Amino acid sequence: MNNAPDIPRERFSALTRLDHNRAIAQLAKKTGAAVTDIKKMTIWGNHSTTQYPDIFHAEIAGKNAAEVVGDQAWIENDFIPTVAKRGAAIIEAAALPRPPRRRRRRSTLPATGCSAPLTATGCRWRWSPTAPTTCRRAWCRRFR
Template sequence: MSKEEPVIRVLITGAASPRAYALAGLVANGMALGSKQPMIFHLFDVPNETGKMEGLMMELIDSAFPLLREVITTCDPVVAFQDISVAFLLDAKTRPFDMTQRDLIVFNAKTFKDHGLCLENFARKDCKVIVLAYPGNTMCYICAEHAPSIPRENFTANTRLNHNRTIGHLAYKYKMPPVNFRNVIVWGNQSQSMYTDCSIASVVIGNKSNRIFEYMPDEIAYLKTQLAEQIANRGTDIIAARKLPSGLSAAKAACDQLRDWIVGTPHGTIVSMTVSSDGSYGTPKELFFSLPVEITRGKWSIVRGIKLDELARNKIDANTKELLQEKMQAITELGDT
């Protein structure tokens, strides 16, 4: 028998939510960390959600996941964040139709400041953090700002959901397997202003990779405008239909992102990831921005040199402006300087 990998601790906050319910099973089954990584779950939520957390714990135990060694349910942040290697941060208010973006930031900012402080004080310094809350970019910024001893590149938000949505829409519309579509890019904020860009995307037909604009010249108008609008509005459409935010698709996207982050992306494959900007494409360094990345040996790097047309440039600039406004709203609410 081969030697087992060391057990790691995985935190899921907002553990009583439907999204956490979907995520926990996928992670426990090895989708995020691989088929050889044993784990201990830390499930964290507020005291009045204890029953739901315990119910999830029972279902996890009853599923007999081979990799799951223990499940800890807690309302104590010290216990929740202690020695964790991976943090999925889900516990934020979802925006109702009558709530403004500003009010949502004000409501959630204190939660993510607390999360950052807990990561700083209790988590492992190599902890990988994925924010699934909304608005993800700004909550990720708040969290990273309050955990300065953890590398900033270890904080991400889950734009992979919108990346996957784009590929899913293309596959469904053109009746092809999703694996045939590569290198779409989602730029900017996790909001309706984000921009889905297919300018360097490719489609594989008969083992040959083709630039999608060249292979489908009659579809360029759809790919540049209608598709982007559909992806930007998809989350709102799901809430309208289910009366709940995306659950399974968000959980699967978080697993895809973490798995790529750990094992790397195939050569020549670009994925969208909300990361701390290094100034590429005119985005301010302090912002968390969805950008095209490649990943090698657990390290992501921003793909540079992509030519932007006027539409993409304008969308990136609009997202930058929006994120700077969100940042100032969060700083004002928290009293930070």
């Protein structure tokens, strides 16, 4: 964003949604919960090995995810490194990362210093869990 100061901040995005999905899948596998029961999962940082999947604020069926897991060693030695390093492992294996083309995308936008999932349908951005925002039609055509 420093290299493009004339472009509004809300037009920048990141690939952390992939990491968000990986974190939820790991939690579902570990706990036997349905992925739809896992809420408030947050990935702090960039789509890189320096990211931090925040299990401590996530919930599984309304309960604290870290408490449901109940295994600090797994969280520190398996969950966090697996989520953080998985993207790099896939990129290395595939050589060219390309997201699938579809009408709805999951991505993230900078807001208050963190990233959160969003869906773009037409020209309407929908944050989870915050209120929707809009974008300019010419810019969002690439998301259709």
